[in-house]
Amino acid sequence: MRVYRLLGSVALLAAFGMSVAGPAQAQNAMQAAVPQADTFTLKLPPGDPAAAAAQTGTMQFIGTATVLIRYQGLTILTDPNFVHKGEHVHLGYGLTSQRQTNPAIEFDKLPPIDLVILSHMHDDHFDKLVQERLNRNTPIVSTREASEGLKRLGFQQRFALSDWDRLEVSKGEARLRITAVPGRHGAAGVSVLLPTVMGSVLDFGANADVPDYRMYISGDTLVYDDIHTIAQRYPGIDLALLHLGGTRILGTFKVTMDGKDGVQMMQIVKPKKTVPIHYNDYDVFKSPLSEFAREVKAAGLDEGVVYLAHGDTYTFTPRKAPKPAP
Numbered sequence: 001m002r003v004y005r006l007l008g009s010v011a012l013l014a015a016f017g018m019s020v021a022g023p024a025q026a027q028n029a030m031q032a033a034v035p036q037a038d039t040f041t042l043k044l045p046p047g048d049p050a051a052a053a054a055q056t057g058t059m060q061f062i063g064t065a066t067v068l069i070r071y072q073g074l075t076i077l078t079d080p081n082f083v084h085k086g087e088h089v090h091l092g093y094g095l096t097s098q099r100q101t102n103p104a105i106e107f108d109k110l111p112p113i114d115l116v117i118l119s120h121m122h123d124d125h126f127d128k129l130v131q132e133r134l135n136r137n138t139p140i141v142s143t144r145e146a147s148e149g150l151k152r153l154g155f156q157q158r159f160a161l162s163d164w165d166r167l168e169v170s171k172g173e174a175r176l177r178i179t180a181v182p183g184r185h186g187a188a189g190v191s192v193l194l195p196t197v198m199g200s201v202l203d204f205g206a207n208a209d210v211p212d213y214r215m216y217i218s219g220d221t222l223v224y225d226d227i228h229t230i231a232q233r234y235p236g237i238d239l240a241l242l243h244l245g246g247t248r249i250l251g252t253f254k255v256t257m258d259g260k261d262g263v264q265m266m267q268i269v270k271p272k273k274t275v276p277i278h279y280n281d282y283d284v285f286k287s288p289l290s291e292f293a294r295e296v297k298a299a300g301l302d303e304g305v306v307y308l309a310h311g312d313t314y315t316f317t318p319r320k321a322p323k324p325a326p
């Protein structure tokens, strides 16, 4: 096993060496210049009318990048990761990472889930337990690459989005538009060897162009040019969930935002509130939450950040609440 890991690491290093600043950069630039967007739809059966008429929404932090978002009777789960402290996840190329925390909720205790948003296919975002136990009919919104993996695992309702593609979701009176936005797991040369990543913008409300509430989930990304495009196309973000952790693979290559990057991200996308997630949960996460908190303070952005411990819930009030239940 140790030999296998070592070989994997050597192969990975060799591949990094060959690909730095390769043709992928030019390709990315072209994609950004010529955006093509497809629209998909998902109609869910109407649920509990009382939940649909709730005047506020909630976002509960379960751990890593796993959150439960509930609004207007919709229940959305992101990047489901339910393995426990001490267990290992695989990150490809024979690399593994050990979990340092427990999820705040056990997988079996989750409420019924309407859909899953999966930023990318990595074991710390869609772990073995979830791969085995998640209901095969759960709609999953993700990248094309991840959707291929989900198909092999037997998941039936896959929505494979490229950058700027949309999924229009309806459930009774509730409306949600999910737009896939750019994310890149590391510097240009490194990211080509890692899964493609999808950030997402969630626009709640009857008119997604003038949403009642706009949420941005970064996915595992660094700050790079395309992040500015997100800010231009989706201004007025109410809540940003930022994947931090300053993840380092092979102890060297940074593949997620550290504390400083998180603040830079806030300065670009200008969310009204930011909740940091994806930190302190794995031994490959090298930038602790305290580093982000220090940078936030130094930048004078304290008021815009909500710190949630695992299990904590943030309650939000949309600009326009749904009609109260009769």
Ligand SMILES: [Zn+2]
Pocket: 122, 124, 125, 220, 256, 278
């Ligand atoms: Zn991750």
